[in-house]
Ligand code: FES
């Protein structure tokens with residue numbers, strides 16, 4: 487039995503310790519915001535925060551998060567509430583109409599939120615380096631615009 491905190495709640499999973507965190511979240515805890523894209527830490531669709539750091543949950547064993555705090559897209563606004571309970575990144579994503587099919591977007595949003603926590607005013611280069619995620623719909627330029635907008639919101643812009 488592995489115990490950890492997910493979106494502020496104590497959770498237990500009776501699974502093999504080497505089972506990837508992504509599959510424990512999706513199959514055992516019914517938390518399906520983190521998506522499966524590649525399974526080899528290449529696409530970022532499965533990104534969550536573990537103790538505040540962005541982690542590709544397909545490539546970390548659930549035993550590695552025992553006793554730690556995991557935040558998924560479902561808990562991002564709840565843990566960092568802003569306008570209408572949304573995180574600034576979520577608000578900026580909506581304002582900029584970033585998603586197309588949407589499949590990759592939870593991973594980008596989690597990576598962007600972690601970037602802005604570490605670097606409140608990132609350059610385009612910072613964004614490209616920190617968000618090495620893959621979007622087959624090609625939303626990259628909209629994502630850059632939205633990250634700059636989120637930075638402005640977090641800096642106090644209306
Ligand atoms: S599914 Fe985890 S990085 Fe692609």
Ligand code: FES
Pocket residue numbers: 585586587588589590591620621622623624625
């Ligand atoms: S919005 Fe479709 S894969 Fe990124």
